[in-house]
Amino acid sequence: MRERRSNLGNRAVLVIDDNEAVHTAFDVLLSLHGARVLAAATPEIGLEILAREPIDLVIQDMNFRREAASGEEGIRLFHEIRRRHEDMPIILLTAWTHLETAVELVKAGAADYVAKPWDDARLLTTVRNLLDLKFARSEARRIRDERRDAREALAETFDLRGIVYESEAMHTLVATATHVAHADVPVLITGPNGAGKEVLSDIVQANSLVRDHAYLKVNLGALPAELIEAELFGTEAGAFTGARARTGRFEAADGGTLFLDEIGNLSGIGQAKLLRVLQTGEFERLGSSVTRRTRVRIIAATNSNLRQAIRENRFREDLFYRLNVIELEVTPLGERREDILPLARFFLQSGFELTPEAERALTRYHWPGNVRELQNSIRRACLLSREHAIDTAALGLPATHYSQPDEPAVDRQAIEQALDRANGVIAHAARELGLSRQALYRRMEKLGIKTEAARPPSHS
Numbered sequence: 001m002r003e004r005r006s007n008l009g010n011r012a013v014l015v016i017d018d019n020e021a022v023h024t025a026f027d028v029l030l031s032l033h034g035a036r037v038l039a040a041a042t043p044e045i046g047l048e049i050l051a052r053e054p055i056d057l058v059i060q061d062m063n064f065r066r067e068a069a070s071g072e073e074g075i076r077l078f079h080e081i082r083r084r085h086e087d088m089p090i091i092l093l094t095a096w097t098h099l100e101t102a103v104e105l106v107k108a109g110a111a112d113y114v115a116k117p118w119d120d121a122r123l124l125t126t127v128r129n130l131l132d133l134k135f136a137r138s139e140a141r142r143i144r145d146e147r148r149d150a151r152e153a154l155a156e157t158f159d160l161r162g163i164v165y166e167s168e169a170m171h172t173l174v175a176t177a178t179h180v181a182h183a184d185v186p187v188l189i190t191g192p193n194g195a196g197k198e199v200l201s202d203i204v205q206a207n208s209l210v211r212d213h214a215y216l217k218v219n220l221g222a223l224p225a226e227l228i229e230a231e232l233f234g235t236e237a238g239a240f241t242g243a244r245a246r247t248g249r250f251e252a253a254d255g256g257t258l259f260l261d262e263i264g265n266l267s268g269i270g271q272a273k274l275l276r277v278l279q280t281g282e283f284e285r286l287g288s289s290v291t292r293r294t295r296v297r298i299i300a301a302t303n304s305n306l307r308q309a310i311r312e313n314r315f316r317e318d319l320f321y322r323l324n325v326i327e328l329e330v331t332p333l334g335e336r337r338e339d340i341l342p343l344a345r346f347f348l349q350s351g352f353e354l355t356p357e358a359e360r361a362l363t364r365y366h367w368p369g370n371v372r373e374l375q376n377s378i379r380r381a382c383l384l385s386r387e388h389a390i391d392t393a394a395l396g397l398p399a400t401h402y403s404q405p406d407e408p409a410v411d412r413q414a415i416e417q418a419l420d421r422a423n424g425v426i427a428h429a430a431r432e433l434g435l436s437r438q439a440l441y442r443r444m445e446k447l448g449i450k451t452e453a454a455r456p457p458s459h460s
């Protein structure tokens with residue numbers, strides 16, 4: 001890393017400028033630091049070289065004829081390079097009078113501007129930053145591609161029930177779920193509301209040896225305690241007033257899988273009976289003394305902390321260790337933000353799309369209700385939005401619940417450099433830093449950075 005920073009390591013820099021003196025100046029400066037400099041006098045020649053040679057970075061002028069000063073040619077060239085080489089780092093050489101234009105272009109990313117006449121040290125920093133950024137981006141893309149390949153490989157071997165994810169955390173979890181699916185042991189799935197516990201249970205079931213047998217789901221949180229036992233173990237006629245003979249879920253799921261949701265809500269008696277079925281496969285219907293046998297794969301889920309419940313004597317420790325032979329812990333959506341947009345796009349009704357601002361709002365929100373909340377908010381937006389492009393307002397997210405501050409972290413050096421580059425014009429520096437003007441003033445005040453109304457640009 002040190003090495004990379006001190007040396008431009010044979011990177012190819014293309015300088016597109018009609019002024020030969022500029023070529024020479026860059027050649028001297030950049031080759032001193034190990035870069036190779038190629039020169040083009042016109043946009044056309046520049047584009048030709050770009051098509052032919054592997055170029056790492058472009059430095060381009062904004063005007064290419066002596067009489068031209070509008071910057072139009074430079075803007076066109078910039079867009080043309082962007083169109084053909086999406087990620088190419090570009091440095092715009094601009095006159096102070098054309099700063100606005102440059103700032104606009106730079107906003108698109110992977111680009112920066114340097115005012116003429118430039119300061120060598122600052123130019124080198126800019127070159128290095130852009131090259132580092134390009135490296136970071138291609139690394140990120142490589143990791144994304146790797147993950148996609150891993151995901152596809154998993155999906156080829158296993159039935160993933162259409163689960164959508166991109167994060168490493170989910171990949172590990174889904175891979176584990178598929179690998180333990182065929183074992184004949186209970187699985188405990190933990191995680192907050194709406195995070196995807198049931199989806200994961202479906203994956204375990206779909207890849208188990210008993211996938212073609214019964215798969216029943218019981219929500220223990222939705223039933224009053226008296227009814228849970230009847231539901232799980234069944235009743236004999238006359239077991240209590242008005243009771244009819246009824247098959248319980250353990251009987252009905254025999255040979256298959258039983259998903260016990262909200263296991264933390266099971267009463268003490270229910271826990272004792274469940275433990276017995278797990279240990280011996282035996283149970284009785286309510287009101288019956290006939291012992292029945294069943295063989296059921298149990299997948300239990302809970303959003304409560306069972307370890308805590310054990311300490312408080314609300315959950316049996318022996319039952320816990322029976323259930324959690326394999327524990328799958330689903331990460332809250334707010335802690336796997338890479339999954340937010342893939343899921344959001346998945347939930348969009350066809351024909352709808354998200355504006356870039358809406359996408360940003362989605363990735364910033366902390367999603368206390370996890371995937372279910374995201375699903376609801378996208379569905380609602382599709383129903384209510386008159387436009388096919390869903391904007392931030394249509395998402396109806398609570399404004400107060402952004403987990404990350406809107407303002408990026410910037411340090412003193414970044415601010416000072418931005419101010420210097422912007423010739424002390426706060427609005428420009430703020431824009432470059434991605435801050436509001438007020439936010440920049442606040443930072444400057446806090447850090448004790450002073451600015452004269454218009455500092456003279458420093459040249460060397």
Ligand SMILES: Nc1ncnc2c1ncn2[C@@H]1O[C@H](COP(=O)(O)OP(=O)(O)OP(=O)(O)O)[C@@H](O)[C@H]1O
Nearest residue numbers: 163164165192193194195196197198199303371372
């Ligand atoms: N990774 C995912 N890909 C696609 N859909 C998902 C994913 N995760 C969750 N969902 C969907 O989000 C909703 C909530 O998921 P699920 O019911 O599995 O959550 P849960 O953890 O069981 O929630 P609860 O604790 O409230 O029961 C469901 O409609 C489910 O289909």
Ligand SMILES: [Mg+2]
Nearest residue numbers: 194197198261
């Ligand atoms: Mg659930």
